[in-house]
Amino acid sequence: MTIMKVITIDSEAYKSLVKKIDCIYQYLKDHTAPVDEPTLNPNEVWIDNDEATALLEVSKRTLQRLRSNGQITYSIKQHKAYYTLSEIRRLIHGRIVPAKPNNNPKSK
Secondary structure (H helix, E strand, O other): OOOOOOOOOOHHHHHHHHHHHHHHHHHHHHHOOOOOOOOOOOOOOEEEHHHHHHHHOOOHHHHHHHHHOOOOOOEEEOOEEEEEHHHHHHHHHHOOOOOOOOOOHHHO
16 A cells, blocks of 8 residues: 655745746757657558458458459468558559549430
8 A cells, every 4th residue: 555645845836846847848849859650651561361351342252363363462371361451452443443424414
């Protein structure tokens, strides 16, 4: 069990202490670079079959067919297929069907 001790200080000493802490905080804020979240390189992020099927919205069999046809690159580790996130993105972007302009006069 921890026993807490109450320490009392003069209000002027307290204000002086708070002012010093504020100065230290401001100095650190002004002289340190902001910490950014590390950005992940899509070529270095590996995902498994379950994640790939979810992102591509395809079945495991379709994913197997894409591998067999050489349409997607992959790596095998301990009898399990892995794909880079950049490869999943490439496959998604490669299957985009552009919209056709609406030339239907009835919709006007």
